[in-house]
Amino acid sequence: MTSDIMLSDSTLLPHDDAQYLCSLIRSIPGFPQENILFRDFMPVFADPRGLDLLIQGLVNALPVKPSEFDYIAGLEARGFLIGIALAQKLNKGFIAVRKAGKLPPPVVSQSYDLEYGSATMEIEKDLVPSHSRILIVDDLIATGGTAWAAMKLFESIDCTVSGFSFVMKLDGLDGLAKLENHPTSTMMVMPA
Template identity: 40%
Template sequence: MGSEQEAREQKLRLVRERIRGFPDFPSPGVLFRDISPLLKDPVAFAAAIDLLEACVKAKHPKIDYVAGLDSRGFLFGPLLAQRLGVGFVLIRKKGKLPGPTESVSYTLEYGKAELEVQCDAVEPGQKVVIIDDLLATGGTMRAACELMSKLKADILDCVVLTELTFLKGAEALKPFPFSSLLQYD
């Protein structure tokens, strides 16, 4: 058991080392967490997927779909879904999906936005894990939860690689379950 925990800690360190901070981006006072170096490093990226897979498997032995948020959830979600042997569902920005869709609008720091999913993306009662790269204020993830709830999906977890804890986004997600691999204060 100790060696499993050591391996996990080593992977977490590797992933954390590959996430860089950019001060004052996109505006003064913001420290942007950039995953570009992580994506460029195949060993670190595989470690991130390993950690996400272990997180989901430890808590949820049976899921039907991984749903990823536009756009960086699309980087992690399909790989995670493939590892878990389940399908992947796209949650997109408004106007990007063909066919009948459900949509939810939500508030951003600078205005409003809408997310949508195809009406037949999941059946009522199917078990879904929602994934994205980062949780900040929680608005986008909350909207994704509302969207999946409209389709009557069973939301097992909202999983992110990184969480900006000082923005209290996890609070905005309640009562939906939430997991993050790395936390930044």
């Protein structure tokens, strides 16, 4: 098992399954730039057991009941992979929150800061009915900028963010504070 990665709650998965899942995540220093420790999550998707454990762990860790949201919104790009699998498992619709310029108009946009730059996220304006309830999903919460931008996008089209679900949280960074006390869950914790 990767020694610095652990489940945020030991009841999410049996111990052996948790060890196996964590062992699939690689840590790559200096990527995408110096002073960043990138967590390579892609080996989890390539491993059938790992993928099954990931989705089951996310279901076990949901911050709200499935009856409390209508759609799962996945953040580009790994949030797409996680979100679609989770939406299928929970029989929910899926909404892609994309980087600027990737969706046809009309779109709603929100700019935000990253750990290593800035970016803009977009959703299709007429894709989600007003007053829908959204669970936002991504692989990692660090500074919280991407999740905050997604929250603001959905609020701007009169939707409610029911909560946030993350696979990993970087310990020592206060990204969850940006999410305005919405229910959140993180499946794994690791040092920043």
